[in-house]
Amino acid sequence: MTEKILQVEQINKYFGKFHALKDVSFDIHAGEVFGFLGPNGAGKSTMIRTMLGMLTADSGKVELSGINMLAQPVITHRRIAYVPGDVYLWPSLTGGEIIDLLLRMGGHEHTAKTDELIAKFELDPTKKARTYSKGNRQKVALIAAFSADVDLYIFDEPTSGLDPLQELNFQEEVMSLKVAGKAVLLSSHILAEVEKVMDRLAIIRQGKIIEMGNLKDLQSIASLKVEARVQKDAQALATLSGVLNFEQKNDTIRFSVQHQDLSAVTAELAKYGLIDLKVAMPTLEELFMAYYRDESEEEHAK
Numbered sequence: 001m002t003e004k005i006l007q008v009e010q011i012n013k014y015f016g017k018f019h020a021l022k023d024v025s026f027d028i029h030a031g032e033v034f035g036f037l038g039p040n041g042a043g044k045s046t047m048i049r050t051m052l053g054m055l056t057a058d059s060g061k062v063e064l065s066g067i068n069m070l071a072q073p074v075i076t077h078r079r080i081a082y083v084p085g086d087v088y089l090w091p092s093l094t095g096g097e098i099i100d101l102l103l104r105m106g107g108h109e110h111t112a113k114t115d116e117l118i119a120k121f122e123l124d125p126t127k128k129a130r131t132y133s134k135g136n137r138q139k140v141a142l143i144a145a146f147s148a149d150v151d152l153y154i155f156d157e158p159t160s161g162l163d164p165l166q167e168l169n170f171q172e173e174v175m176s177l178k179v180a181g182k183a184v185l186l187s188s189h190i191l192a193e194v195e196k197v198m199d200r201l202a203i204i205r206q207g208k209i210i211e212m213g214n215l216k217d218l219q220s221i222a223s224l225k226v227e228a229r230v231q232k233d234a235q236a237l238a239t240l241s242g243v244l245n246f247e248q249k250n251d252t253i254r255f256s257v258q259h260q261d262l263s264a265v266t267a268e269l270a271k272y273g274l275i276d277l278k279v280a281m282p283t284l285e286e287l288f289m290a291y292y293r294d295e296s297e298e299e300h301a302k
């Protein structure tokens with residue numbers, strides 16, 4: 001087992017009476033890219049800010065390689081690079097000056113790697129920050145983060161302002177960190193932003209982690225999609241345990257079914273003169289839409 005770099009245990013955070021983080025626990029190992037996914041307002045940024053001590057946790061523990069991050073921010077922050085979702089830059093400094101300032105603030109140096117990154121992300125470092133687009137502001141923060149040699153890299157919605165080419169550059173740099181044995185936390189509300197590079201993920205909704213694992217684990221607990229052709233009216237299947245969204249058009253039926261109910265349901269299907277049967281895993285996109293949709297349904301039901 002690789003070394004555990006980050007350990008978050010039972011974090012709770014309230015804003016007044018609003019319970020923004022509910023017993024949030026997860027860990028990230030060396031060489032692991034961990035996706036932190038959830039819809040807008042789920043609590044991703046609040047979790048990151050709480051971990052970094054920018055917000056005060058009401059309870060819980062955060063450790064970086066066994067050191068209490070909330071009690072020892074000075075030591076631990078030197079071993080972390082963080083790119084926030086909204087990058088604020090000093091308007092009258094140039095991009096290059098800000099990169100160097102960010103590096104020095106973290107106790108790091110401008111190196112050949114910094115120049116490589118400036119060229120790779122096609123940033124003009126001589127321009128004042130006030131003239132930069134959102135994407136260019138994001139590049140400044142990303143270049144400073146990728147230049148730093150630390151243990152944990154935290155990116156909050158890192159590619160929202162980047163074009164597809166720069167997004168590929170971002171993914172390539174994240175993969176290099178992984179190969180170098182670094183731990184990476186990637187927070188996003190878009191699966192596509194993290195899907196290609198992450199090893200494991202947590203899905204957070206309304207301040208609570210509702211699923212955690214690798215993508216295969218998540219797919220295996222999701223409902224399967226069944227499409228079959230039958231010779232008889234099969235409406236009665238809709239009432240079977242685990243069957244969801246049943247519909248029949250002529251001889252074709254479609255429904256979703258939980259893994260554990262599949263064999264009972266397919267056995268039952270045989271009674272309706274089964275001609276053809278297809279069972280498919282949901283795509284990742286469908287899986288995530290299902291998690292997000294559940295939430296909007298709950299919201300509407302309130």
Ligand SMILES: Nc1ncnc2c1ncn2[C@@H]1O[C@H](COP(=O)(O)OP(=O)(O)OP(=O)(O)O)[C@@H](O)[C@H]1O
Pocket residue numbers: 015018020038039040041042043044045046047085188189
């Ligand atoms: N300073 C604050 N005071 C009160 N409520 C807050 C504060 N900051 C965040 N919240 C609330 O906490 C919840 C979580 O917000 P957060 O910004 O962490 O979500 P997020 O998952 O990062 O969303 P997004 O994907 O939109 O960035 C939201 O309901 C938000 O309104």
